[in-house]
Amino acid sequence: MKSILLIAASEWRYWLRSHLALAAALIFFVLIIAVSVLTAARMEAEKHARSHQQAEAEETFLAQPDRHPHRMVHYGHYLFRTPAPLSIFDPGLDTVTGQSIFLEGHRQNTVMFAESSASADFGGLSWLSPALVYQLFAPLVIILLGHGCISRERESSVLTPLLAMGISGHQLILGKALALVSFTVLLLLPLIASGAIALANGESVVALLSLFGVYGAYLLIWVILTLLISATLSKRSTALGAMTGLWIGFCLVLPSIAVNITTDAKTVAGKIETDLTMLSDLRKLGDGHNANDPAFQQLRADLLKQHDVERIEDLPVNFRGVVAMASEEKLTKVLNEYAESRMLAELQQEQHLLDYGLLTPVLAIASASRAIAGTDLAHYHHFQREAEAVRFDFVQGLNRAHVEELSYENDINRNKDEASWQRARIDASNWQVLEKFEFQTTNISERVSTVSSSIQMLLLWMLIAFGALLWRGGKIKP
Amino acid sequence: MSTFNALMREIKFTARDRTVVFWMVTVLGLSAISLAFGLAEVKHQQATIQQLLDANQQERDAEFEKLKDWGSAAYYTFHLTYDAPSDFAFAALGQRDVQPWKHRIRMLALEGQIYERDVGNPSIALIGRFDFAFFTAFIVPLVLIILLYDLRASEKTAGRYNLLEATVGQSSSFWFLRAAVRSGALFLCLIATLFIAGMIAGTAVSKLLLAGLWVLIYIIFWTVICFFIAAWRKPGSVILMTLITVWVSTAVILPALSRLAIDKLVPVPPGADILMMQRETVNDAWDLPRETTMNAFFEEHPQWSDYQQVESSFEWQWYYAFQQVGDQKTRDLSTAYQNGRLQRADIAAWVSLLAPPSLLERSLQALANTDLNTSIDYEESVRAYHAALREFYYPKFFLNQPFDKALLKNLPKFEPNQ
Numbered sequence: 001m002k003s004i005l006l007i008a009a010s011e012w013r014y015w016l017r018s019h020l021a022l023a024a025a026l027i028f029f030v031l032i033i034a035v036s037v038l039t040a041a042r043m044e045a046e047k048h049a050r051s052h053q054q055a056e057a058e059e060t061f062l063a064q065p066d067r068h069p070h071r072m073v074h075y076g077h078y079l080f081r082t083p084a085p086l087s088i089f090d091p092g093l094d095t096v097t098g099q100s101i102f103l104e105g106h107r108q109n110t111v112m113f114a115e116s117s118a119s120a121d122f123g124g125l126s127w128l129s130p131a132l133v134y135q136l137f138a139p140l141v142i143i144l145l146g147h148g149c150i151s152r153e154r155e156s157s158v159l160t161p162l163l164a165m166g167i168s169g170h171q172l173i174l175g176k177a178l179a180l181v182s183f184t185v186l187l188l189l190p191l192i193a194s195g196a197i198a199l200a201n202g203e204s205v206v207a208l209l210s211l212f213g214v215y216g217a218y219l220l221i222w223v224i225l226t227l228l229i230s231a232t233l234s235k236r237s238t239a240l241g242a243m244t245g246l247w248i249g250f251c252l253v254l255p256s257i258a259v260n261i262t263t264d265a266k267t268v269a270g271k272i273e274t275d276l277t278m279l280s281d282l283r284k285l286g287d288g289h290n291a292n293d294p295a296f297q298q299l300r301a302d303l304l305k306q307h308d309v310e311r312i313e314d315l316p317v318n319f320r321g322v323v324a325m326a327s328e329e330k331l332t333k334v335l336n337e338y339a340e341s342r343m344l345a346e347l348q349q350e351q352h353l354l355d356y357g358l359l360t361p362v363l364a365i366a367s368a369s370r371a372i373a374g375t376d377l378a379h380y381h382h383f384q385r386e387a388e389a390v391r392f393d394f395v396q397g398l399n400r401a402h403v404e405e406l407s408y409e410n411d412i413n414r415n416k417d418e419a420s421w422q423r424a425r426i427d428a429s430n431w432q433v434l435e436k437f438e439f440q441t442t443n444i445s446e447r448v449s450t451v452s453s454s455i456q457m458l459l460l461w462m463l464i465a466f467g468a469l470l471w472r473g474g475k476i477k478p
Numbered sequence: 479m480s481t482f483n484a485l486m487r488e489i490k491f492t493a494r495d496r497t498v499v500f501w502m503v504t505v506l507g508l509s510a511i512s513l514a515f516g517l518a519e520v521k522h523q524q525a526t527i528q529q530l531l532d533a534n535q536q537e538r539d540a541e542f543e544k545l546k547d548w549g550s551a552a553y554y555t556f557h558l559t560y561d562a563p564s565d566f567a568f569a570a571l572g573q574r575d576v577q578p579w580k581h582r583i584r585m586l587a588l589e590g591q592i593y594e595r596d597v598g599n600p601s602i603a604l605i606g607r608f609d610f611a612f613f614t615a616f617i618v619p620l621v622l623i624i625l626l627y628d629l630r631a632s633e634k635t636a637g638r639y640n641l642l643e644a645t646v647g648q649s650s651s652f653w654f655l656r657a658a659v660r661s662g663a664l665f666l667c668l669i670a671t672l673f674i675a676g677m678i679a680g681t682a683v684s685k686l687l688l689a690g691l692w693v694l695i696y697i698i699f700w701t702v703i704c705f706f707i708a709a710w711r712k713p714g715s716v717i718l719m720t721l722i723t724v725w726v727s728t729a730v731i732l733p734a735l736s737r738l739a740i741d742k743l744v745p746v747p748p749g750a751d752i753l754m755m756q757r758e759t760v761n762d763a764w765d766l767p768r769e770t771t772m773n774a775f776f777e778e779h780p781q782w783s784d785y786q787q788v789e790s791s792f793e794w795q796w797y798y799a800f801q802q803v804g805d806q807k808t809r810d811l812s813t814a815y816q817n818g819r820l821q822r823a824d825i826a827a828w829v830s831l832l833a834p835p836s837l838l839e840r841s842l843q844a845l846a847n848t849d850l851n852t853s854i855d856y857e858e859s860v861r862a863y864h865a866a867l868r869e870f871y872y873p874k875f876f877l878n879q880p881f882d883k884a885l886l887k888n889l890p891k892f893e894p895n896q
Binding site for chain 2: 020023024027031035038042049053060065067071074075076078080092093095096097098099100102109110111112113114116117118119120121122123124125126128136137140144147148236240241244245248252253255256257258259260261262263264267268270271272273275276277279283346349350353366376377380415
């Protein structure tokens, strides 16, 4: 044990004397701190702006004057997707997905206005975030410090005396690993600062620990791989070249190639394509604006029978409102069916992408990080589902007012003259059907359960790399 | 003759270096992969467009019964607009994963329709595709760095350095020749695959040659940088890290900071404001006196101001007039949004002169018509088409032309930008 500590300590002494190691660590820390501050400022501003817009949208809706209730159904409402607390560390899909959605009767609109559509375009890598710095650049620093830790001893002919002194290959590797692992923990310190801000904004401690855990595991994989290559290749320069090649492959090439394969193998039908398929289904449901549509004959017969009257004019409720309500419900069922199948297809496509996590650990860490931060595809879908629930609730609330507050007679005569136009409206107090909305991430256990496969993938990588290192460590020869 | 001999000697030497051969095969393979998937994706997008055109036509046929007058014809007839991938799009798919390139529109207020986002899976867009532009602009410099950073150091380790320095006449030109042979081989790998893919896609030769020229300049640029930094009398690891820092600065940090700065410097109005204002105008119109709406409409369309309105019953003229007024009222905001985006793109174009990887990627995307400007051009073409639809219907409404379904075949057809 003592010799392991001694080896680790001497490795640290070597780094502290090496300008290269110091410079690399310094550049990394400046980069991560700068990016963390800038991202936190950007996301906080976004959050503030979107909450403000949300409050304004609610106010405007409630401030509408007396109207025909169906007018309010088409007047509609807006929801804004406020960013998750941990988006200051990993904004994830926030930039490439829309921020607001317009809700109205009879339709499910798309979420519009993604930041990426309006931003100055410099390509994908320019959406730099603390998460991306850890995923792409922390491994580079580990490689730089670690590539020589065994091959250096071999090159300077220190390995032979070391081994002759009775230090085993395993002890040597463990000592070097200890040094690199302690350095890795140091690299992760800025993550804690971002986490503390998120904590103050209501994020759970478990989420922070999970985030720390997955990034720790990810960087540990790089530590092990670096040691493995350093122990295997005889020259320091070859080890550095090989690790740089591995870094290019894992971080830049393979994730994008996995995207190519996935989109080629598993396509997802777009919104217009799905809409067109759906329309032929919807045509069978009848037009909710037209109470005489044959699709509503049954409803009419039932209602007349129930109230024991002959004509719909004699019903105690507004039949046009009843039709609007019934058709909205039927329609929503179909809309949701298609929306769900589109979201499922997207999830399956993403799952297919993650299956290539065996090619590179970067895919696994990126997906785990987004999920824990609450900025992944599942949360984007979660937002769409919540928006749909809000939409359905306020539309049906207005339809209920249409049924109960507006008489059938006033309703059908609304276009007769100015006075009847005025009579066909209900009191603005009915607009209170709208509830306050703030988008929240799901609870952390749910978030972690969605990424269990990514976490397993990381563990698998770690096990395989560690196994190879143990095997290699036993065979270290001068 | 001696230069030629030296060149032949270097080529033979390079061909025997297993590391170099490994990287050349890798570049050749990756370039081919990026292009093959690009070709497949373009084919897929073309098929999608055709499929949507067919499905939209079927939908129109099915709705044909509903059309009772000009107003309902305009209300129920949807038109598919799209931006077809260009003949070079396979090499740089660019914005096509984040910006919508298809809209299904009708004659209602356009501002409510044009910001719909029919785009693919955001997880895919976030990671981004491995296309030729990304590969060449971001990965190839790293490969060059690996190939060139230890030209001298490796000879030193092999114990041939002093011998080489002594035997070749001018040593710097010798090292430059060696670097040039490696870079040249790499360029050939890229250009050969690109031209083959171009022939498959039927790309205009001028585009291929221009793309080839840019790639050539780009490779020369990185070769020169590598060559000069590698000439330092420093250990290989220091040289490698310096070069990678240059890459990280120009490929990631400078673009990221510029993006933040430009977005801050050129604010655009929040998109949701455009939609909200449009909604307010269109909805308020139901409660406003009809003259107010019609007067606002006549201001921009004086030719119809003779139109006599009927007092209270629902009229299509009035309905489409307030749709138009909705667009008119939103125009300032909408133009500010578009101008802001264009201005951001303009500044980004200048700044990218300092960030060569972004510069090359953007240039290839511009050549492939997959950049932001193309996306805004497409938006413009949708606006122009929507205006043509209005031009078609307004005389029918205001001159009270009798409804004739047969005349609908004269509806303007959407022509995609070339």
